[in-house]
Amino acid sequence: MYGNDTMYMLFRLHHTLYERILSAKVNARASEEKYRALNHSDPPDLYARFLEVLYNLLDGQIDNTRFEDECRAAIGTQSYVLFTIDKLIYRLVKQLQACAGDEVGAKLQQLHEYEVAKGAGGYVDMVYQANACALMHDDSLYRIELLAQQPGEGVLTVQLMEGGPEKVEVPAAAMESAFLEYLWHFLHSPPAHATDRAHVFLARNVRKASSSTSKRGRSKEDEERAALESVLILNGLECKLSCVTSKVSYVLDTEDYLLRHKKKRQPKSAAQALSHKAQGTGGTQGLADRSQRAARRLRRYQQWISAGVPPASSS
Known part of the structure; x- marks a missing residue:
């Protein structure tokens, strides 16, 4: 014993x-x-x-x-x-x-x-x-x-x-008979029908990761491959299977992790910032339209103030 x-x-x-x-x-x-x-x-x-x-x-x-x-x-x-x-x-x-x-x-x-x-x-x-x-x-x-x-x-x-x-290494012949029978049927059973593989990354994450290097005409596989650049992946999670109870449990102090290094942002000049702002609002025409709308809102506000305040009485 x-x-x-x-x-x-x-x-x-x-x-x-x-x-x-x-x-x-x-x-x-x-x-x-x-x-x-x-x-x-x-x-x-x-x-x-x-x-x-x-x-x-x-x-x-x-x-x-x-x-x-x-x-x-x-x-x-x-x-x-x-x-x-x-x-x-x-x-x-x-x-x-x-x-x-x-x-x-x-x-x-x-x-x-x-x-x-x-x-x-x-x-x-x-x-x-x-x-x-x-x-x-x-x-x-x-x-x-x-x-x-x-x-x-x-x-x-x-x-x-x-x-x-x-x-302690337990040989395969030392397994419980019930578990050994289950394992034999599992290994010798025909595989299930193939299904579409689930996507690992969300579509928005792929677009965001590959936006800086994306080009028109690139395939979906190329975009996913570009999204994995500068990414560190470690598969260290372990699990153990009990030959007696057929229960699976994770091993302590083991884990999987994924780390993506973000690219450093380059400082932009004032001209580049103004040009980028103009492009995001529709160019020069967009800036003019915004100025006109702001002027109209200002006139309406002044008219509302003038209509709501009574004139001052003379003493």
Whole structure:
């Protein structure tokens, strides 16, 4: 199964505890052999005596000083590694509580049960690892595996997995059967009838971009090509497809953008500005017509003022 730091610490503490208990058992058996060789009689069960003293320490019936003395008497000088075994047990219990309240650990446990329920035919380790990496994000991921050697015996191995979900390559054969069938039909289905390609740019934007270099008689493709001059286009948007849920999601920090550099405007002289204004209003005749209309509006305004204001009375 795959686990996180919390689960790794639990297995490490469990391993350390049983290493110390195994040390107590081995040294107790060695002390019994020495007692049997010297006294030619069966010695007391020193390992059982050690477990009894340990339970009394955990229950608070004896203190640490008496526990150390009992360990030296039962096991010998190698009992120094057992003097802090109570603190190790308390630390293991706290770690168990942390694992019980860890949401990520619970999700990893549910994922393990889901993968095991598939059986030998549906279980794919690469898919399992990719799903575990998706749950862990940037946190450390551990592979915890029990290697069976003999019936009832085995070796527990813990391996720190390098990389994240972006470095886990799931082979095509590891896809879900339903998704693989859908993908096969999609790739082998005949293409749909061709339709007219939608225009990328609005017509007014094409005219505006190519107005400075437009010439009569140019084709529509030439105008679109001229509109792309001095344009920077970057297609960097990425998406990923889940082989399990068939959902598409965009990758963070990826984007598409289009940038057009505007041309610098050249300053115009006063004569050019006047000529351009005259051309925009119809030339010299247009200026004369505007002057006449302005004069007529001024006369009508003055007449309206004169008609609306009564003459001043003489005193």
